[in-house]
Amino acid sequence: MSGTTRSPTLADVAAAAGVSLSTASLAFSGNKPVSESTRARVLDAASSLGYTGPNPLARNLRQGRSGVVGIAVGRLSTAFRDPAALPMLDAVSEVLESAGVGLLLMADGDEQSRLPLDAVIYDNCGRETWAPYDDLVARDVPMVVVEGPAWPGTTFVDVDHRGGSAALAEHLHDLGHRRVALLTLEASHPQREREAGIRDVFPDANTIGACPSDHEAAQAIVAGYLDTGPDVTAVVCQSDVQAAAVVIEARRRGLRVPEDLSVAGFDGVATPWLDLELTTVVQPIADKGRATAEAALARVDGEDVADVLLPVRLRVGESTGPARED
Amino acid sequence: MSGTTRSPTLADVAAAAGVSLSTASLAFSGNKPVSESTRARVLDAASSLGYTGPNPLARNLRQGRSGVVGIAVGRLSTAFRDPAALPMLDAVSEVLESAGVGLLLMADGDEQSRLPLDAVIYDNCGRETWAPYDDLVARDVPMVVVEGPAWPGTTFVDVDHRGGSAALAEHLHDLGHRRVALLTLEASHPQREREAGIRDVFPDANTIGACPSDHEAAQAIVAGYLDTGPDVTAVVCQSDVQAAAVVIEARRRGLRVPEDLSVAGFDGVATPWLDLELTTVVQPIADKGRATAEAALARVDGEDVADVLLPVRLRVGESTGPARED
DNA sequence: CGTTTCGATCGAATCGATTCGATGCTAACC
DNA sequence: GGTTAGCATCGAATCGATTCGATCGAAACG
Numbered sequence: 164m165s166g167t168t169r170s171p172t173l174a175d176v177a178a179a180a181g182v183s184l185s186t187a188s189l190a191f192s193g194n195k196p197v198s199e200s201t202r203a204r205v206l207d208a209a210s211s212l213g214y215t216g217p218n219p220l221a222r223n224l225r226q227g228r229s230g231v232v233g234i235a236v237g238r239l240s241t242a243f244r245d246p247a248a249l250p251m252l253d254a255v256s257e258v259l260e261s262a263g264v265g266l267l268l269m270a271d272g273d274e275q276s277r278l279p280l281d282a283v284i285y286d287n288c289g290r291e292t293w294a295p296y297d298d299l300v301a302r303d304v305p306m307v308v309v310e311g312p313a314w315p316g317t318t319f320v321d322v323d324h325r326g327g328s329a330a331l332a333e334h335l336h337d338l339g340h341r342r343v344a345l346l347t348l349e350a351s352h353p354q355r356e357r358e359a360g361i362r363d364v365f366p367d368a369n370t371i372g373a374c375p376s377d378h379e380a381a382q383a384i385v386a387g388y389l390d391t392g393p394d395v396t397a398v399v400c401q402s403d404v405q406a407a408a409v410v411i412e413a414r415r416r417g418l419r420v421p422e423d424l425s426v427a428g429f430d431g432v433a434t435p436w437l438d439l440e441l442t443t444v445v446q447p448i449a450d451k452g453r454a455t456a457e458a459a460l461a462r463v464d465g466e467d468v469a470d471v472l473l474p475v476r477l478r479v480g481e482s483t484g485p486a487r488e489d
Numbered sequence: 490m491s492g493t494t495r496s497p498t499l500a501d502v503a504a505a506a507g508v509s510l511s512t513a514s515l516a517f518s519g520n521k522p523v524s525e526s527t528r529a530r531v532l533d534a535a536s537s538l539g540y541t542g543p544n545p546l547a548r549n550l551r552q553g554r555s556g557v558v559g560i561a562v563g564r565l566s567t568a569f570r571d572p573a574a575l576p577m578l579d580a581v582s583e584v585l586e587s588a589g590v591g592l593l594l595m596a597d598g599d600e601q602s603r604l605p606l607d608a609v610i611y612d613n614c615g616r617e618t619w620a621p622y623d624d625l626v627a628r629d630v631p632m633v634v635v636e637g638p639a640w641p642g643t644t645f646v647d648v649d650h651r652g653g654s655a656a657l658a659e660h661l662h663d664l665g666h667r668r669v670a671l672l673t674l675e676a677s678h679p680q681r682e683r684e685a686g687i688r689d690v691f692p693d694a695n696t697i698g699a700c701p702s703d704h705e706a707a708q709a710i711v712a713g714y715l716d717t718g719p720d721v722t723a724v725v726c727q728s729d730v731q732a733a734a735v736v737i738e739a740r741r742r743g744l745r746v747p748e749d750l751s752v753a754g755f756d757g758v759a760t761p762w763l764d765l766e767l768t769t770v771v772q773p774i775a776d777k778g779r780a781t782a783e784a785a786l787a788r789v790d791g792e793d794v795a796d797v798l799l800p801v802r803l804r805v806g807e808s809t810g811p812a813r814e815d
Numbered sequence: 816c817g818t819t820t821c822g823a824t825c826g827a828a829t830c831g832a833t834t835c836g837a838t839g840c841t842a843a844c845c
Numbered sequence: 846g847g848t849t850a851g852c853a854t855c856g857a858a859t860c861g862a863t864t865c866g867a868t869c870g871a872a873a874c875g
Contacts, residue, residue, distance in 0.1 A: 498860095498862080500862090510863095514862065514864085515863090518862095520864080521864090543862060544860085545862095546861075546862085547860070547861035547863085551864080
């Protein structure tokens, strides 16, 4: 009638193996040498007691780390709807994993302040403020911010939005385009930089409007715009998902792409449901993810980490062509 | 020249406030009543010392919980490419969050055995085995498995794959279809159940082949199939993403949907890049996520949890119609 | 007025490891 | 042969809280 037997601890294992607690610990962690015979005796004792290894909670307390890094991405379902988000997450996860560190999703609006995080990645482009920021700073939790805002005390990983957008704009200009319209994202660091790049070349481009990188939203806003019969030869979008939506909506109205309308995107992700390759600015998404995760790990180790700026590359596809002549 | 000052602990706060450690703890946790004046004194002392609240690592050890639940979804970038995965994740996250519990992504191939997880959700339909399973069982970590396999000791959350598929098949049969082909997923519990449902009505349906729920993969395999000029009037897919790819590929070959070919999906997610509404089996994805998270939380609290089977619903859209007459 | 009850507070045990410094022992060196 | 190294092991301190049971005073009760 004994109740549930308490699960064995390292002390039990040490006793069973006839060694001290510290030796048993070393046998598992390998932090200092232990003779082969002793290690074997400890491991045998462990398996016969059903001991499954040192309790991570205890180790965490002792070492002052949780082995978990948080990542904030805004509302999950919308953040991951954009295919550009996934390779990023994949790369972050892979780097952390190989360091034995877990990745915790921080949903928007969740303070999570009761969870022990060794560092936090903020990858929610499209928002300017974040409630937990002050708290994290107060608790000295290292933060890595991807694509802004460049909050004080954080490490900043960014891509060359402005340069890429300027290169794209020059490409359009070379094709003879003079009247272009912009479909933008919500106000944010990347959006501002990219728009500045476009306006380096087309200072008075029209703005169609702003929407998230989401097919339905982009299609709706572009439909309204095309209804007005605008006098432009090209539409520059801020994501490939937006651009694909624009292509589809333009075609529904009998506009040929690129003969009647050139369309450009940003990101460089696959849009397999479209039968043409978009002209776009290709981000090194996986590099961005790796750099982010490595920065987070380095800051957990107390290292100073420099900000990162990654290059982008113009990819000329089939969605842009010579400006139509009126 | 004193080094970095150690950050204050609850003991420091208690001393500064002139109360005992236990009283200070109660002032923060509220687990037992503390007089208003004492609480105020403790909080004042805390803020003047820059104390940011009880160390979560210490609390975790004491309480034997980490406040984190893991979720395994296979390779991240592929798992989340299917839009059906996101509302699930969203619902799980929301329920956990409101319980103050974090959600940790377990990438495939990562053992994570050094991380303290209070429970694990396995949502990786399409795999039959999982390396960490034995270890988790040995460590008594509660597991909730979504859509199989129904491993011993786990709580099983499923949807009525077979019933939904059978209803879909009957719909096609009523429309006069007799020769149908199946585009399947990799061998897995949902796949087997759904196929059984179809074969309840069409015992000798052709199988086109198996592929993940991914546009490119589905399009490639269907292209090969259509090249053989198959004599079928309907294609039944196992996801809406697959079905959308089939519609697009069929149209590329001049086949009208549904006049020349009926196409059906599964899941009931939006496919905004398609200008027709798919006939599909609608899963209650958010309910599934909520039930999963609630089951996980209940098992963390040591409760017994019954398996869950959620109903599905046939949604007749525009992608199925009367069988063409030959 | 004596007794019971209840709320607030405190001291001490506890969660389960890691790790510092000390000790004993054997091997290597001059 | 005496000293120095170096490896394996051990004891004790430590990480930072939560919580059980005891204590103390004041209010409520008969």
